Structures are given as structure tokens and as C-alpha cells.
Amino acid sequence: MRQDPGQESRFDQWFAALARRFAQRTSRRSFLARLGAFLCGSAAYPLLPVARAATARREVPAGEPGVDAPHGDPSRCDYWRHCAIDGFLCSCCGGTQRSCPPGTIQSPVTWIGTCRNPADGKLYIISYNDCCAKHVCGLCYCHRNEGDKPVYFPQRSNDINWCHGIDNVVYHCSTAIVVGEAKDV
Amino acid sequence: MRQDPGQESRFDQWFAALARRFAQRTSRRSFLARLGAFLCGSAAYPLLPVARAATARREVPAGEPGVDAPHGDPSRCDYWRHCAIDGFLCSCCGGTQRSCPPGTIQSPVTWIGTCRNPADGKLYIISYNDCCAKHVCGLCYCHRNEGDKPVYFPQRSNDINWCHGIDNVVYHCSTAIVVGEAKDV
Amino acid sequence: MVARYVGMSAQRGRQWWKVLLAAAALTVSAAARAQLAPEPLGRVEELPEQPSPRWVWAIDLVLERVSLIDTESERYLGSVPGGYGTFLPLFPRKRPEIYIPATYYSRRTRGERTDVLEIHDRKRLAFVDEIPLPPKRALNRISLNHAALSDDDRFAAIFNWTTGTSLSIVDLQARRFVAEIDTPGCSLAFAAGARRFFAVCPTGALFFLELDEQGNEKSRFLSEPFFDPRKDPVTEKAVRIGNVWYFVSFEGIVHPVDVSGPQPQFLPTWEIVSAEERKANWRTGGAQHLAAHEASHRLFVLMHQGGRDTHKEPGSEVWGFDVQAHKRVLRVPLRFPGLTIYGFAIEPDQSWPWGTGRLFRWALDRFFPAAVTAIVVTPGERPWLITASEFVGALGIYDATDGQFLKRVQPIGWTTDLLFAPYGS
């Protein structure tokens, strides 16, 4: 929101000044510290330039954009199938976008999204089956809400813990499985 | 370790250049992001300029330096009594350096340290009784190892979970209680 | 663990001070002969009997607890654990207790599941008792309105979700589970009187459940739909003023529901965004995007600028409305609640070089996104608006009457999920 281009130059001046001033009165380390203290927040939030998870598995089915396309990498939040996902990407947790990590159980019930595959321009129904029965994966969190609805409208709600229909409701990560083509809406 | 004063100026030049360069080719936000990404690490580690916990309780007994002295603030890691502590400071968790937070149980067994009180220059035996039976407090972590020994030498080891002698070994936070004066060693 | 280095840097600092100290000690010791007396062991703190309206509870999902903070004295008072997953604490008006609907597995994340309604003592913040529940409570991302207390504190209703929906009814006077009552596909739990709860249905209707004196089902009633979930759904995060529940839709339509009568009254809807504001893409959003102040009949809404499907995006402003006049009476530009890392606050203090403190604060407020995800308003005379951002353990405090920023209270944890200010004066 606070994107005011007019501030650009003023900020840079302030910044250069700040840098010089710090450098004069403090050691490099504490200089980094003060600066870092302020910036790391920015970094940790919307601005975070996170790399795609290098440790993830990238299984790229035929007919998809491919890992190097902006929406083709299953380990990225902007992978085309993730348009309505809310959770940790199984590709980063020992599974893939279509399979669960070892030792987890895939929930048979789930919520769905309707996402467009850039490779063929078609809309597909995506089923975000959770992988369950292991403590939360914690890697590659991704939250997108295209068509998301409140929890009283379950089949379209990504806030619901979908680890059900099995005997353990512990959530680990989420898959994004192609169920079939959707009528263009 | 990497404290090379000779680098100071070179670093600042590099830094100024970096700042200008970034500012030119990217928006302020992503500029902050790139920079922050690098610095936040520095900030999160030895360099972190953490403030004393404003939400802590500061109970300052007579005969101590007082909260404004460098070693007088019970909510700071460098409070004089903390010279051999390893844990979360109870003053930040709803207790004080001498009492446990509500709903916890103080362990009767413990390890001890020998710390000098700046106010009277005397050495005191400090007993670091853990407060137990609630999940870890997570605030004001402090780790100092004056005279610390390995776990096979228990009474002087701060790596041991000292929640014992009660029916729950869940660690919440640590106190720093004056047991008495120590012979000068 | 996480901040070990911090301890160490303090240690390095200490090495240096030692020199001064050694000297100091010698000089002082002759003079001041302050001799510290041995201190008693086993002391445990307790809270005052009378809670303050400015006591705020904050859920921290990483540290698995809800923490109590006195925003007035800026003190962290203590915490109550929450068990596995998300949870909604309940705060009765009459009893000095806290209720936690909690879930446990016999082996942390495997084995047998047990759900209980826990009773904790408000003065000692200690576990008192637990009431076994059907192991079915909903563990959704945002727990708001996933449980409710009847208006007389006698009964609790806990929302169950197993792809089927139901309510678990607990008698808090007798401290026993009464019954599990199915709600035909309708979700959540809202109080509507001493013996009545309601839930929201996928059709946009409300399902009302009337209890008898024992807490068993006396009657049920399904209302007409009052909104279209497919076109413009209301969020789950409705707040209550008196006998009126205020539901707000993704697009900013307020749907007031009066539950004072035997049948719900759907009062005229009104909008929180003008035509121009809508053009400027102002929308409500966030995890806890609504707050209410009973006495002044004010509804507070967390706002941001964004397109469709941004109903969970954090907010940059809070707008205050008079729910009787349907008019906006307050507009509060928000600041980031505060920078904390691993429970440490990054905040200027005397250790910072001259000037850097002001610079830091200025830069933080000027360049940092407010990123507010939860808001609450304290009850009573001079209400305060409390804000939080989910990845930091900090509270931003504003005067809820004129919108003035007052202060930051931090650190209070590692993350902050939901806020509660239950203690009316």
C-alpha cells in the first residue's frame, strides 16, 4: 500500500546518510545489527525474496508449463495448481504435488479449486488432499484464496483442516491433484 | 571473529555502492527486501540489538545495582545473577528472578552458580531453580556458562533439565535465587 | 534455545564490564556493605482477584498457548496452554475461570485422540478440571466462533466438524458433558440467549438450537437465508453488540442479526465502503477483522486495499462505525505492531547509538507495512484498540475514541493469532 514513488529518492538519501552515520559511530557489526534489525522485519514479511525450495521434488507432468516457467514449478507458491491452496506444499516435505511424504496418510476428503493450466489454457478442478498423521511439515507455506469461501461452505474452504475420513486429524502438508477439466466459467 | 577493522571503510564503500545500485534498478520495497534478506540473518544472530523485555517484571531487591545499572535489570541476560544460567528468564514470563509465573511449579532441585553482586562486590551462590509443568515460555532466552560443567557433573551443569523432584518434567523458565554469600574464590 | 547467541553477546559485553566491576567492587565494597539475605524458595505468583478491562489475551500457535497481557502496565502476566492445534478460549463473565476446548493425542500426533473442555483458574492460571468431549471438535485455521458460552455462563457449545456437523453441549455448573446435538450441515457456534445457540448454514440461513434446563435439545429452528454464500458470503468472524450479531461480507455489506426475540430479526443491511472507496479497492480482510465496543455501539473493521479473494489479506487501517447511524466515525491508519524475532523485541533502548532510536522508529512507521491480522477493542470507559500481526509477538495500542496511536507492547510471544478483551468493568 505504502508504494509512494515520490519517496524513492528521499528514502535513498536518508539511507545513504544513515549508512555513513552508522559507519562512523559504530563498528561494522553493530552497524549491520541496527540496520538488519529494522530490515529483517521487512524481509520476513511481504517483501521476502524467498528462493524456490531447492530441496523440493519437482515432478512435472506432460502438458504443464515446466519447472522453468513462472507457474510450472510445483515447489513454488505460484505453481498454477495452487490457486486455492492453504498449507505446506508436499513437494517440499518428501512428497510431490500428487503424492504424500513417506509415513503420512492422504485424506480422502478435501476442498477443491478451479485453476487454469497455462500450457493448454484450460481450467481444471484441483483437489487439495491433505497428507496427515505427522506433525506439521513447516516448509513451503503457501496461501492463495481464488474462490475460497468461509468454513460453513466446506467444499470451497481452505481454512478447514481436511484431515478427515481417516483416524488421525494431524495436518502435515497439502497436495494439488488434477481431478479433471472444468467447464469454462 | 571476522572483526577486521581494515575492512571498515571498504565495506562502507561497497555498501554505499550497493545501496545506490539497488535503488536504481529496483523498487524501494524489493530493495529493502534484498538488503533485509541478507541483514536479517545478521540481526537474528550475535548482532541482534535486542531491547530489554519491556513486558517483564523488574523486582529489584535492596543491595543490588538497580534496574538502570548494566547488571541490575532482572529482565536482561547480563543481570549479575545470571552468570551461569541457561534458559528463559521468569521475569519475562509472569514471574520474577525469585518467583515462578502463575500456574507453574518450582523445582526443588537445581544447579548453582557463583556470581558477583556489583553493588557490594561480593560473590553469592545463585540457585537457578526451574519453573515447571507449563510448556516452554519462549521469552528472554539467556545462556551464560561461567563455571558450567558437563551433565555428568550435575550440580554445576546448566544443560540438564532440572524439572525434577516434582511430578512433571516440562520446563517453562528459570529463576535466579540468592542462597547466600560464597567464599571468595 | 533460539536466542543463545544473544545470551553470548551479552556475555561478551560482560567481559568488558568485568574490568569496570572489579574496580567498582573494590571502591564500593569498602563503602556500601549491602549484604543480600538468602531468599525463600518455591514462590509462585498469583493474579489479583479483579481483572482489568485492559487485560488482553493473545493466542500464540507456535508456543501453543494463550497469554495474558496487562496492556496498561505493559506486563506479561502469564499463560494457559492450548493443546494440539487451533483452539478458542472462553471467558465467563461470572466465574473466575477460563475454559479451553482442547485436543490431545496419547502420543502427541498419533495414538488415541481425546477432546476435553479444560477449566483453568483465573487467579492462579492453573489447570483445575477437565470435562471429556466427543473427539470431534473442529480444528480449523481460525477458531473464532468455534465455541460459545450461553449468556448466563451455564452452558458451553463446542462446534464439531467431521465432514458432518454438530454441537457438543457442556453444563459448566454441573461440570459435565450433556449431549452432542447435530446441526444439519450448519457450522460454528454463536450464543443467542441463556438457552440458545445458532450456527451458519451453507445456504446462507441460520440454524437455531433451543436447550432445556438440562442442556438437551428443546427445539430447533431454521431461518430463511439472509445472504448468498455464492455471490457475497459473510465471514465467520461476526461480533456481537447487545443482542445483535454483526456479520460482514467479503464485499463490505453489514448484515445485523437481532437475536433478542423468539425468532431472529434480519435488520436492514448497510455498507462500510462508499462508491469511491470501492473504486479505490478498499476491502475488509484479516484473520480477526472485526471488533466491537458495546457501550458506544461501535463496530471496528480492519481494512486494506486489494482485489477479489483478498478477504484474508492483512489490514492497513481500522475503520470505526456507529452501528445505529450506519456512519463511519473513525479512521485509524495503522502501524506495524512491533518487530520481534524468536520472542525478542527489536526496539531502540539506551544501548543504541545516539539518534538511531528515533531513526529506527521513524523508519519503521514510515516504510513498514502495517500487516495487521487481528484487532480487538477493550471494554469500559476509555476503550483501547489493540492490534496484532500474526508473525510477531507484539501489540499495537491505539485510543479507540480518537484513533491516536499510544504505544507498542512487546514481546508477548513468537506469533500472535487471535486477541480477546473479555473483562468489562
Next chain:
Amino acid sequence: MVARYVGMSAQRGRQWWKVLLAAAALTVSAAARAQLAPEPLGRVEELPEQPSPRWVWAIDLVLERVSLIDTESERYLGSVPGGYGTFLPLFPRKRPEIYIPATYYSRRTRGERTDVLEIHDRKRLAFVDEIPLPPKRALNRISLNHAALSDDDRFAAIFNWTTGTSLSIVDLQARRFVAEIDTPGCSLAFAAGARRFFAVCPTGALFFLELDEQGNEKSRFLSEPFFDPRKDPVTEKAVRIGNVWYFVSFEGIVHPVDVSGPQPQFLPTWEIVSAEERKANWRTGGAQHLAAHEASHRLFVLMHQGGRDTHKEPGSEVWGFDVQAHKRVLRVPLRFPGLTIYGFAIEPDQSWPWGTGRLFRWALDRFFPAAVTAIVVTPGERPWLITASEFVGALGIYDATDGQFLKRVQPIGWTTDLLFAPYGS
């Protein structure tokens, strides 16, 4: 939860791409008519039968698990949960299993305590069975050598600490608890043959426990003290090469203990720091400050520059020693393992403006403290040195023969406590 905004920024990005996409779609759709087939549900991954020497296990105490990473292919393979508190996983040579001595409370942090030795399948990374233990296992900050497997994998010994000390003996063939055997005030658990374990006593002596075929006590033996715990204690983190355990003291004295014979042989001690290095304050320290490579008889020691009482300070270099020649053969200056926040790696990729990637890497390596707290060396032909820093989920990888820095592997979690490379080729 924690990275919600990241998802959102991605989302913002997406809005923009949508435009391109719409266009792309139209043009492409005519040409490529690639039709995705519906995909099967319920797929769960499994690991190959044969583990690789470069598979590394890393404990993450915040995410409460030990994760398996293939450092060669740089893939995160999966995880095994650890229960409450710190724990030490055990990796048998013969059976395709993983053993976890775990502690649970019936209500997470209250209620009844249960200790078990868990058996997990190595191929499926799934729980198989649990063996109940006396609820006494030690929950100390660093779990190294808090449990051990007999050399033939038949028995496990788990170190108990209740202010008193003992060992719980488990028969892994019969999958049953055998006995709790007291160790007279001596701590930890080290293997010394197929039927023998030992512990370290406060006097600086070793306590040996000989088992019979059933796993019950056959005989016990208390050695002479071989170091002075008050003057210069050895750390708990000893490593083993063949039948010799290498203990290293705070001041850098190596105490080799040969356990091949019926009685322990205390081999001549030697120093890892020269007189000059000692003057320069070089010391060993860290959570896991020792590593060994069997085939080449190498001992690796994590080093830093610091004063007394810095035996837990992170390291800036790793020194490699030939344990036969008592000579240093390798000196590895370390880099910070990698920047991760909430499980996200901050790493340059194509999304970074030109040049910034190289700058970032250069700055990180040049100005950032290495802050290494744990090291391990992979077994087999061309060993790798693996490093970790406790507040990040990243691994630094070096050639253990020439000390060359090879790469970073991240993200692997939120924090990294201890490392294990158990799979010899």
C-alpha cells in the same frame, strides 16, 4: 501459517501474470491441446531400500522431528517425529529401522508421563511399534550419547536421569524392555562391544556395565579417573573410531579410550591446539563439536576463538586431525550454513535483479559469522563435512578431504540441533 504473506506476494505477482496468461492461453490453446488426465488419489512416497552414505539426518526441535536429507541430490526425503523434548535417534547397522527414545504426556505437558522406545520403518518412515520404558529418560539440552546401541544392534541402552542415574536396557530382537540398571552416579550411555555399555562418572572415571545374553547385568567395573572434571572436564560429545572413543576437554586435550579389551585402556592424551594457537585463544565449542571418519582415522573438531567458559560457543573453523599421528591434517574456514526464515531459504535465484545474487553470496560469506553449532562427516570413500547452525534450517557442505566448500542445502526445517550420517557404504 508463518509465511502467509509470501503466498500473498506470489498472489500479487500472479494478478500481473494473469494478463499474460489470458493472452498466452488464447494463442497456445489452439496449438498445444495438451489435455491433463485425472490423477490417482492416495499416493504415498517410499524410500529406496538401500540408503546412501550421503543421507543425513537433522534434528529440528521446533518442528519436533528428525528429518532425512539426501545431501547428494539435495532432496528433503521425509521425517520421523520425536515426541516431547530433546531426543536421540538410534540407527542400527543391520535392521532397516530407526529407534526413537520418546517421552509423552497424556495431555501434552500435563497428565501421565509415558516413555517408549519407538521403532520406525526406514523405507516407509512410518511408526511400527513401541516398547514401554520406565518414565525416566534424561531430557537434557544436548541429547548426544544419551542412548546407545550395542555393537551387534541387539540391545539399546537409554540414559535415565531423575537426580539419580540408571540405564534402561531394551532387547531389540525380542522388542521388549529388559531391565533398569543403576549406574552409581554416572551419566550418559556409550557402546563398548556387543554386550557392554559405559557411562562417565563425576569423578572422571568410567563405569562399565557387562550384559548377559538376556540383557541383564552380568558384571560391573569402575575404572580409575582419567581426567579431572574440576580442572579441565571432557565434553559429553565424544565420538568413536573403531574401538577407540575420543573424548576432548574444554581446553583441547584429546583423551582416547580403547574399549576393545576386557578393561578400558586410556591411551596417551594429545593436544589439538599449539602454544601459539592457545595464545590466540583457539578453543573447541558448540553443541556437536566433534565428528569422525572411520576409514581415514580422522577426528574433526569445531573451533572458535574465545575465552574460558566458551565451550558452547559456535565455531568458525573445523580442524581435522590424524588420530594416529596426532597431527592436524586439515583446516577448514567455515561459512554460515544458510539463511532461512520460518523454513524459507533466502537464496538468490532468477527472480533477483542482475548481479544482486553474486553480491548477496559474496557478502554472506565475507561478512556473516559462520556460527556453526553442529558438524558431522559422511562415511565411505569421498567423505563430506556437513555443518549446521542451530537457528536456521540449512546445511553447509564441504569436501572432508581437502576442506573445499561445495554447496548449501536448504531449506530443511526451522532450526537444526544435531546431525547424523549413519549409513556407511
